[in-house]
Amino acid sequence: MKAIIYHNPRCSKSRQTLQLLEDSSVTSDVEVIDYQKTPLDVATLDEICTGLGIEPQQLIRTKEELFKELGLSINDNKTREEWLAILEQTPKLIERPIVKINGRYAIGRPPENVAALLGNMG
The missing domain is CATH 3.40.30 (Glutaredoxin)
Structure with a gap:
């Protein structure tokens, strides 16, 4: 398999x-x-989140220094698409x-x- x-x-x-x-x-x-070398696109990230049964923000490493540097919060009022775009643009944040x-x-x-x-x- x-x-x-x-x-x-x-x-x-x-x-x-x-x-x-x-x-x-x-x-x-x-x-x-x-x-990190081959960043995931939004469609792949969306498939992963759907497969895991989670929202994109639940895939974010919130303890990562970059998360704090970007001024992000899990409580930010962002759409699913916005969170997926953040993950696409900053693969370091992906769990x-x-x-x-x-x-x-x-x-x-x-x-x-x-x-x-x-x-x-x-």
């Missing part, structure tokens, strides 16, 4: 999740997308890693979330 991981190689949780996918007997093919397997999504923070997803696939 193919897995896609939206990955940041500088993040330890992202590296742990990638290793989990590579070691799994469920995933035979792992596509790694370094979203990571995100894994897609067989049309289902999980955020690998902690990596056990992805292990649970894999367990449901086996």
Whole structure:
């Protein structure tokens, strides 16, 4: 089964999740997308949020210094499209890693979330 991981190689949780996918007997093919080098477009971000069952602002790393520097607040009165545009323009703010397997999504923070997803696939 193919897995896609939206990955940041500088993040330890992202590296742990990638290793989990590579070691799994469920995933035979792992596509790694370094979203810092290959930014995600609004359509992909919207698909991810829909797949996770969350609003775009719930995908934001609010403790990231850049979030504060941009003067953002989760309580800002922005539309879904505006939040998606912020994520598209500032990939550093995206929670990571995100894994897609067989049309289902999980955020690998902690990596056990992805292990649970894999367990449901086996």
